[in-house]
Amino acid sequence: MSNDPRAELALLTSALEEHLAAITNSRGEQDATIENAYVAIANAFERYEEALFETFEEITPLEVFIEDDDDEEEFDYDFEDEDDQDFESQDAEN
Structure with a gap:
């Protein structure tokens, strides 16, 4: 890795191309x-952001998005009112 932000920027541009x-x-x-x-x-x-920080103590407004397989899971949450839960509990007891 180079500590030269310009060299790292050139490598980033190349990677984008x-x-x-x-x-x-x-x-x-x-x-x-x-x-x-x-x-x-x-x-x-x-690498570019590290060189930028080491040289100028600055960062970009960007971050790398890493897709997590767990993020793809769908959850079925049951949002019931607490009053409804209490009412159902009382019905079950009777």
């Missing part, structure tokens, strides 16, 4: 080239 090229030449929904380019952007961005 590679990502666009991968998307443009995509071979389907599960194209590993696109996923690899996505990871390369995330890594290049992290």
Whole structure:
């Protein structure tokens, strides 16, 4: 890793261009080239932001989005009023 933010920015720009090229030449929904380019952007961005902070003590207004498989789960929450729960409890007792 370079401590030069300009060098890291150039690598980030290159990673973004590679990502666009991968998307443009995509071979389907599960194209590993696109996923690899996505990871390369995330890594290049992290290196750029570290160099930016080390040199200028500044950061970007951006952050890397990491998809978590747990985020895709759907939950069915039952939001009942407490009064309804008390009423149901009383019915069960009778």
